[in-house]
Amino acid sequence: MPDIIDRDGNIRKNLWVIQARPENGESLSLPTDQHALIPADLWVADKETFAGKANVGVWLDSHDEPGILAQYANDLPLIAVNFPRFSDGRGYSIARLLRERFGYRNELRAIGDVLLDQLQFMKRCGFDSYELRPDKDIGKAARSLNFFSQGYQAATDTDVPLFRRRAS
Template sequence: MQNLIKNRAVVSDDNWRLVRDAEEAFSAQEDVILPLAVYLESNPSARSGRTAVWLAPDHDPAVLGDKLSVLALIAIDFPGFADGRGYSIARLLRERLGFQGELRAVGDVLRDQLSYMAQVGFDAFAVRADRDAAQALQGLNDFSEQYQGTVLQPVPLLKRRVAPVV
């Protein structure tokens, strides 16, 4: 996967291959990120390569159930810049379902979104191929503070404010 930011750094040694089409062939040795339907029908223990899943904006992450504890990576697809449903899925995975593995944003991922994506739990970003990942990385530093509670900072700013000295 090209143009990848992971743990606040641009990486080039990622072996995961995103399988977009259910009919797309992949070998048992490859590390693959499968569409949800393909993943649910697969037998990851029969493969020598690692297996992960990607969720579309209309998927319910709760269908992964007990598989969440064995998944090293979940990718969430952003088919368009204006489609924000992936933010909700990420937050559900982190806060309600307790997912601890890598959470990767894929699809139409741009610099302007990275800070917000990090706040809901993403720690990896597959930036669009026509953009520079090194420049997009700076998007993680666009805002120094968040007013509302987030996955990264659950206590809202109002409750973190220090009382004025009288």
């Protein structure tokens, strides 16, 4: 498992294993000794089995509708959003919806094709942790996370734009 970067730019051990979607006819098998991230629709379909388990979280693909988690969002210790390509920006919208519309308060993680120049934008959209693409330098990325002390626009981290903050 690769390490992750947290919201403050600290590198920490990743405790979560991403479980791939089972092939047709196969069933989902969870590791017994690790925390597991399973596809969100499978968690919703079998929520009685998974609800309340602190070692089971979900992941959403960029084409998944986050509304499927609306009434269960805060029952999950971790939601990960997959970025299949760095140019696919749907994950940013998913993060904002989870935070602002569905009130998700627990850890939100970016996974997949995550690059260091995206981290600041991901943070502003509500992500708490970042699993970089394996070929990228995690130390360099961690240092770059907090390059900017202020954002101009309102986002999940502040609902007041800079010009209004300056005026007050």
